[in-house]
Amino acid sequence: MKIISNSINRFISLETSSSILLFIISIVAVIWANSSFGYIYEVLWNHKFTIGFADTEFYLAKPLFLWINDGLMAIFFFVIGLEVKREILEGELTTLRKASLPIFAAIGGMLFPVLIFVGLNIGQIGAEGWGVPMATDIAFTLGILKLLGNRVPLGLKIFLTAFAIVDDIGAVLVIAIFYSANIQWDLIMYAMVLFGIVSFLSYKQVYSKYFYFVIGFVVWLLFLKSGIHPTIARILMAFTIPIHRKVDCMSYFKSVTKELHFFKENSTESNSLMSNQQIEAVGNIENLTDEVYAPLQQLEHNLHGWVSYLIMPIFALANAGVVLSFDGLEDTGHITTNIALALVLGNTIGIMLMSFIGIKLKLADLPEGVNYMQLLGVSLLGGLGFTMSLFIANLAFEDVALISAAKMGIIIGSLVAGGLGYLVLRFSLKPNAAKE
Secondary structure: OHHHHHHHHHHHHHHHHHHHHHHHHHHHHHHHHHOOOHHHHHHHHHOEEEEEOOOOOOEEEEEHHHHHHHHHHHHHHHHHHHHHHHHHHOOOOOOHHHHHHHHHHHHHHHHHHHHHHHHHOOOOOOHHHHHHHHOOOHHHHHHHHHHOHHHOOHHHHHHHHHHHHHHHHHHHHHHHHHOOOOOOHHHHHHHHHHHHHHHHHHHOOOOOHHHHHHHHHHHHHHHHHHOOOOHHHHHHHHHOOOOOOOOOHHHHHHHHHHHHHHHHHOOOOOOOOOOHHHHHHHHHHHHHHHHHOOHHHHHHHHHHHHHHHHHHHHHHHHHOOOOOOOOOHHHHHHHHHHHHHHHHHHHHHHHHHHHHHHHHOOOOOOOOOOOHHHHHHHHHHOOOOOHHHHHHHHHHOOOHHHHHHHHHHHHHHHHHHHHHHHHHHHHHOOOOOOOO
16 A cells, blocks of 8 residues: 555646646736737647658658647657556556546546537537537646645545546547547558557567557558547557566566676776766666666656647647637627536536445445545536647537637636635545545
């Protein structure tokens, strides 16, 4: 339990600082878009960049915000894929019993927001945005838990993390199935052949990060050109990353200890330079360190910081800049209202109700040290959509006015859900409730 506690706390610490940065960047984006320099914001993100040879078929030309959403965010979804595989093989989704409550909660948190949005939107434009309110932003939700300090039981942290990961799986499937069009199945076939080759190599425990990177880029490009959103390509490629280690911990400890003794015995009197024997010892230690890491764990560890502190803030800067205007509200105002209500009410009702049903049917267990009032607080936090909701909004709508209305609904709904969730947890958690 101590190891799990430390791992969860490290993960939450990273997501918390990321959530603070995301919040600041989002505020900057809104202020920038509504300032006298708003035209620069619009021109910058819509400026078209071309990579390749424009006079041939071998080029990609996209506005900058699409390079971010389709390209840079591919790394974000790759990390999600790594997290999902880790949780399935080694974490909180290893058995159906452990995963049952997060699965029940995620089903409720996806189904009910969709039902509420569709119900409120009957007979009005914008029905294609039904997928927007069904996503949960793990960075902001964990950030709010962190604000509550050691009041939060470990079981609640683990539940929220597992729930958010299952929710991400659902969101990615929705993107791949419902927000893709004009599919070229021949390109998908080529991509799946490459995916099959890499999967076979992974099964045989053959791994080269450079080879996997090249194949991964080709698979991403084929999905992009095929009409299926390339997020699914990154998830698939993440599943091919091996989780085995070449060197176990005890062998690593013995070998490194031996090399360190060798390093000490061959020390020089120079304060600046090492002996050739010391250089060789350091090289051996570096090689051993690479081999004691599981490739999946190493990639997740190395990329998580880049995603949290660079990719997601850039995405927020490019997508959160909503022009706050009352013009055209008679046509699009319902989109803002319906998304906000679906985020808050849909997630709260859905997560709470489905979790309650799972527990009462004895198909799931309430986490240790967690009561129903705290579960209600987490259910409210499930309505904090932001990153994934903004991403889906850009896929769901083509009309700029509808996109802006959706973004306003996401921001309003997320603020309400986050604020109410914090208050419920703040008054329902006892001091020093966390268990190590």
